[in-house]
Amino acid sequence: MSTPIRLYTQATPNGLKVSILLELLGLKYDVTPIDFSKNEQKEDWYLKLNPNGRIPTIVDTSTNTILAETAAIMQYLVDTYDKENKFSYKIGTPLYYKQLEVLYFQMAGVGPMQGQMGHFKRAAPEKIPYAIERYENETKRLYSVVEEYLNRNKANGPFLVGDHLSIADIAVFTWANFLERGGIDIKPWPLLENWIESIAKLPAVQVGLNVPKRD
Structure with a gap:
């Protein structure tokens, strides 16, 4: 049905x-x-x-x-x-808008840059060192920003925004979960590593x- x-x-x-x-x-x-x-x-x-x-x-x-x-x-x-609001924040509140900030950050930055990195490292018909280096470096920079979001919010738990898992976390998580498969070592970002593990184990x-x- x-x-x-x-x-x-x-x-x-x-x-x-x-x-x-x-x-x-x-x-x-x-x-x-x-x-x-x-x-x-x-x-x-x-x-x-x-x-x-x-x-x-x-x-x-x-x-x-x-x-x-x-x-x-x-x-x-x-x-x-x-x-x-188990996985979101009430419309109109400061946390609602912070959630949107991180969500749009993922859409405008993390996804496109990591996607281009993956393309030039694995799918492009020819290896272009400049393109690989450019998108890999930008992907690393963006995840240092994710680490900073986690650092600024660490008093509330391992979440990007507020005190519980939200669509901001989910949006970034699915890309972060592919980092190591893309040849990126996540050890330099311990908060990110812990955050990925905590989300991934949820049934x-x-x-x-x-x-x-x-x-």
Whole structure:
């Protein structure tokens, strides 16, 4: 039996943000994996849902909502389904805006720079040392900023904002969780290392990291 929420996704840092949040919120949802090898994200049926041709996209028939862009999706999910602010902060409060600051920092900085680093290190048809060095150095700089966010907030626990896990943490976590696989040593950032470990061991996060399910 289908649920009102359908997630079109793949197991990338961006896709995992949404599956993890759905699991943390305890929401039932159906998954449609998007096959990059077949370029499904560029097919007409998918572009009608998401004109940018990227993942993830969410369709919630209970509210007639179709959304792409992970920051928008995550904000929608907590605004709609997290009324007790278990993974968010109350709209209009200082912590709400700090949450947005970190969320946008991830969207504008961490994701694009780390993504470019990964591309030039693993996928580019030729190795371009300048590009690899540029994006690797910027990725490291951005994670030193993440370390500083954790340092400034350490009195409240291992969270980027406030005193509990929020969409700000989730958005950065899925990218940080790929750092070592990208050849980046996280030992220089002890708060970051502890923060990654504390989030990764949460049962809902473990389930969300396995969406779409792999054989």
